[in-house]
Amino acid sequence: MIPPFLYDHLIRPLLFQIDPETIHHAVMQALRMLAPLPWHPTHDPKLARTVFGLRFPNPVGLAAGMDKEAEALHAWQTLGFGFVEAGTITAHAQPGNPRPRIFRLQDMGGLINRMGFNNSGAEAVAQRLERLKATGGWPTIPIGINLGKTKVTPLEEAPQDYLLSFNRLFALGDYFVLNVSSPNTPGLRTLQGKAELDELLGAVMAANRAKPAPKPLLLKIAPDLEWPQIDEILELVTSHGLAGLIATNTTLDHSCVPEGRDQTGGLSGKPLRARSTEIVRYVCKHLDLPVIAVGGIFDADAALEKLDAGAALVQLYTGFIYRGPALVNEICRALKTR
Ligand SMILES: Cc1cc2nc3c(=O)[nH]c(=O)nc-3n(C[C@H](O)[C@H](O)[C@H](O)COP(=O)(O)O)c2cc1C
Structure with missing residues (x-):
């Protein structure tokens, strides 16, 4: 393991x-x-927890976006x-989107990205995962x-569109997440609206229920929602029988970013921590399902804050970039001494 000092x-x-x-790309390689x-x-x-x-x-999990194409699943377990x-x-x-599309805000411990779901599509990823299964290289940790x-x-x-991916990849994931909260696909966040979400959850849950062994389906939400919008989402998540919620994706609130250094895209990292925890706390209070918390976790204290707010699991992205692999261990050690 790489020592934090190094x-x-x-x-x-x-x-x-x-x-x-x-x-x-070099690190992924x-x-x-x-x-x-x-x-x-x-x-x-x-x-361990169920x-x-x-x-x-x-x-402690790896958040979506880091291994977009499921290329190094076993390495994350390592x-x-x-x-x-x-x-x-x-x-x-x-x-x-065209490059450049990731920007560091080093002094703030932040990132702004406008990647726009660059990926090789469900069929190519499914084939990669099927090869991995066939060669016995499948990790033992859950794969979402x-x-x-x-x-x-x-x-x-x-x-x-979601159904195509869901059906093609169904056999290859332990749980599935409907991402309706990335800010970098035009109009995507309107799928968080009541009518649109009702239709989407209805369609995917119907397909899920039709499988011999349905899998946990979760929804990932944005941190920029108003409380009444969140209330509507929680009602739908419950009525459609989802397994849980992920809070949160990146934020469009760039008010803390100095002018001249701002970029279009979603802000993640330390500037997101407080808002994301606020949403996690609210959601955990009003929803009787497990919540995965993500947003601004840079140390054990930030992870414990999310778990104390009621989260069942946490995920890392920007904190992992800034702190390196030792962050996972640091959080696990802190949990053990609790
Ligand atoms: C460069 C980058 C790419 C991301 N791509 C995705 C993505 O494809 N899907 C997704 O659901 N979230 C994506 N996210 C959001 C993260 O999964 C996470 O929700 C968010 O960054 C907040 O956590 P953090 O503060 O620990 O980074 C991305 C984040 C970053 C920084």
Whole structure:
């Protein structure tokens, strides 16, 4: 494991010299090479928990967006994560927005991204996962699959688009997430509206129920919703029989970003921590289902804050970029001493 001192004083300064997306691809390449190694950490049984019927060896997961194409699933387990959420995957392959599309806000511990669901589509990812299963390289930690809408699919056809991905990938994920909260696909967030969401959840849950063994289906929401909108969403999540909720995606509130350094896209990291916790606390109070908390977790205290707000599991993205793999261990250690 990489010691925190080494990451903070040598590795991160070096990585941060390079364009964020270029270094992301280089790190993913390295992780793909690490993936076949048979070594993986033993998890303290005290950290294990069962959530929506799945056994998680620890509650610290990798958030969606990091391993969009499920290329290095085993490597995340090797780094100590208790689960991984691959994606966002769309029904059809698409390039995403033009580069550059990730920006660091180093002094604030933030990132702004406008990736726009760049991915090779459900069919290509399904084939990769099927190969992985066939070669015995499948990790033992739960694998979530996060689904989004293809950009060119009209909003009215969103349910069919999600269904294509859901049906193609169904056998390959332990749980599924409907992502209706990324700010970088035009109109996507309107799927959080009552009528649109009702239709989407109805369609995907009907397909799920028709399977011999339905899988946990979750919804991932934005941090920029008003409380009455959240109330409507919680009602639908319950009435359609979803397994839980993920809060939150990146924010469009850039009020803390100094002028001149702002960019179009979703803001993540430390500036999101308080709002995301506020939503997690609210949602946990009003929903009788498990919640996965994500947003601004940079240390054990921030993870404990989310769990104390009622979350069953947490996920990392920006904090992992800034703090490195030691962050997973740090959170697990803090949980153990509790
Ligand atoms: C570069 C980048 C790409 C992301 N891509 C996705 C994505 O494809 N799907 C998704 O649901 N969330 C995506 N996210 C959002 C994260 O999963 C997470 O919800 C958000 O960043 C807040 O957590 P954090 O503060 O720990 O980063 C992305 C975030 C970043 C920074």
